[in-house]
Amino acid sequence: MLDDTMKTQLKAYLEMVEQPIQLVASLDDGAKSQELRELLAEIAALSAKITVVDGADARTPSFAITRPGSDVSVRFAGIPLGHEFTSLVLALLQVSGRAPKVEADVIEQIKALDGEYSFQTYFSLSCQNCPDLVQALNLMSVVNPRIKHVAIDGALFQAEVEALKVMAVPAVFLNGQPFAQGRMGLEEILAKLDTGAAARDAAKINAKDAFEVLVVGGGPAGAASAIYAARKGIRTGVVAERFGGQVLDTMAIENFISVSHTEGPKLGAALEQHVKEYDVDIMNVQRAEKLIPASSLGGLIQVQLASGATLQARSVIVATGARWRSMNVPGETEYRNKGVAYCPHCDGPLFKGKRVAVIGGGNSGVEAAIDLAGIVAHVTLIEFDSQLRADAVLQAKLRSLPNVAVITSALTTEVHGDGAKVVGLSYKDRTTEQVHRVELEGIFVQIGLVPNSEWLKGTMALSARGEIEVDARGQTSVPGVFAAGDVTTVPYKQIIIAMGEGAKAALSAFDHLIRLPAATEAAA
Known part of the structure; x- marks a missing residue:
């Protein structure tokens, strides 16, 4: 064995x-x-x-x-x-x-x-x-x-x-x-x-002194921000819904420079351990709900949490990352975890010998279809575009598999179920406008990410996609508030890029702090 x-x-x-x-x-x-x-x-x-x-x-x-x-x-x-x-x-x-x-x-x-x-x-x-x-x-x-x-x-x-x-x-x-x-x-x-833990934690958080830098988010960008800020010797805090973020849902990581292969949970644990080596106040299992800008130059920025607690800081770095994008079609929410899934590595074995679909023809979708083909009876890959967007080597592997069908120019329109589980889906052929139904037991959604920025709407400038708009230094439209990682407009959502952006945001926040007027600094 x-x-x-x-x-x-x-x-x-x-x-x-x-x-x-x-x-x-x-x-x-x-x-x-x-x-x-x-x-x-x-x-x-x-x-x-x-x-x-x-x-x-x-x-x-x-x-x-x-x-x-x-x-x-x-x-x-x-x-x-x-x-x-x-x-x-x-x-x-x-x-x-x-x-x-x-x-x-x-x-x-x-x-x-x-x-x-x-x-x-x-x-x-x-x-x-x-x-x-x-x-x-x-x-x-x-x-x-x-x-x-x-x-x-x-x-x-x-x-x-x-x-x-x-x-x-x-x-x-x-x-x-x-x-x-x-x-x-x-x-x-x-x-x-x-049930009393949330109230106790909120009371502890409310009692905390203001931070010099408060990082919101515990993924690669947030971890890098916290480390770079703490190394400057300033009071640093991290508040996160789950430390590690989206990286925890990643199976194989083979493009992290100098590390030929690792896995998301392993990297997430290493990030947390590295942050803990510094004097950083980590507040885990806490979701940010509102950001209130400083009322005057050098004043304190407030971050309100779902628990009812409020944190204060002289500068804030938003690194809340992104989450899997939903199809937003009838039946998807109703049958989530009842046949609609987002992690083929986790849930694939439960569909052994069954028929499934993968939605999305990028690298993630094609990789998912290849993995599932070795477990399930049949895979139908559905792509909105007229052609797959995955790397050529992945497409060649996919098309060599006998139990995979590829449908392009297709818009998924509905998830069908019997009240307890998924039994099929419908898609519209975008070239003919004809609607087709596929009988199956599982649907794996792999259509990209959506930024976790809803809590910031109306507070700072966001792109049409909901990403936080940042300049070359990671500065947002709100003075003293910086942002980094997948939640921002920075292109190419990669772990190594998020880490670099997190480090840059921390250095920018430190530069912002040391340039505040001396009188204001003393008042704060």
Whole structure:
């Protein structure tokens, strides 16, 4: 199961196991059970503190990681390799008593949760969004014995997936009821469970002193801005809805100079860790709702948050990024996560053997169609333009696949469903005006990005596309407010460009601050 390199790396991690743990395996005679048996045996062979014992659970193959003499337990239903291998390693260490790398106040918040919580998370091994959620719930179940969690590979337990109508991962159920859909971190889970947390956090934020530079957004542009500002020795804060931003939804990154290959979640974690090396006040899981410009030169700019809190700063850098663009057709919203999806890597395995469509003929759309063709029965790629816009090498690969059909000059007009799931879509042939219907079970939308700037309308100059208009220094139309990354008019929405623009915006903000009149500066 594990190659020599993985065994060497795992052995090094398992040297940190603190107390004996057991892997309680529930297996049958199936091929997947034999694979899991082999994996567990290999893990046990790498540490004298780990043993494998037989168990009984309704799901096979599955196994629990337990600490004898305690009620600490974490369960996986399936074989947690792929993106979930890290989740497995962390679970082994944490169940053994290894302290998680989480702030002490967060641990206390988890321990204080009252009631009984039984979580089920459905994931796919190719989903880069799933591990954060799986790891967060595993950690919570280790810290608080009233919290139970089982992580389930949807591809191996398709009967459950179909019965629960799970058509997108990660999908979380709490005590048998839907709890969450999509990427979610520990802070977001706690905010949803601990109803008093938002008010407490808002009170803490309101009590903060004004920042010299306040960065709104925690993606590549925001992280770069925070680092460059903090290195100037000025009071810097970052407020973000989710640290890492859109990059967390990116599978493979192969054009980040000097790094031949990485993945979005890995890069996102590295960005956050780098920012934390500086004296930066990070306020995560907070959404900005309004920006109020300074009333006079050198006065304080205000940023109001959805929580009701307000932050003040002498300069602000907006780096709120962008999100996937929707088709905006009837049925899309109704069947989101019920057949309408936006991440082929995450949700593709749930459509094994089914017919799907990909909307969009750029690089993202064609790459999605190529990936899905190896999983599903048939892919129909629909492109609005008269020709595909993807790179030639991708188009050649796409057209070589026998189970892919390409339709150009087509406008998707409606998503059809039966009330529970997608059953088809309609498109209009732009050359003949004739409307056609395609019967299918899944639709993957890959038509670009829309800037997260709605909260700034009427406050500063935006382009017709909603992008923040900036000059060569990143300055917006509002004095003291700068912007960087995918939310701006800067062309080419690339990670490396966003980082450069973030650094430039921070340097521009610092230059703005040091040029404020001395009298005004003292008054501020």
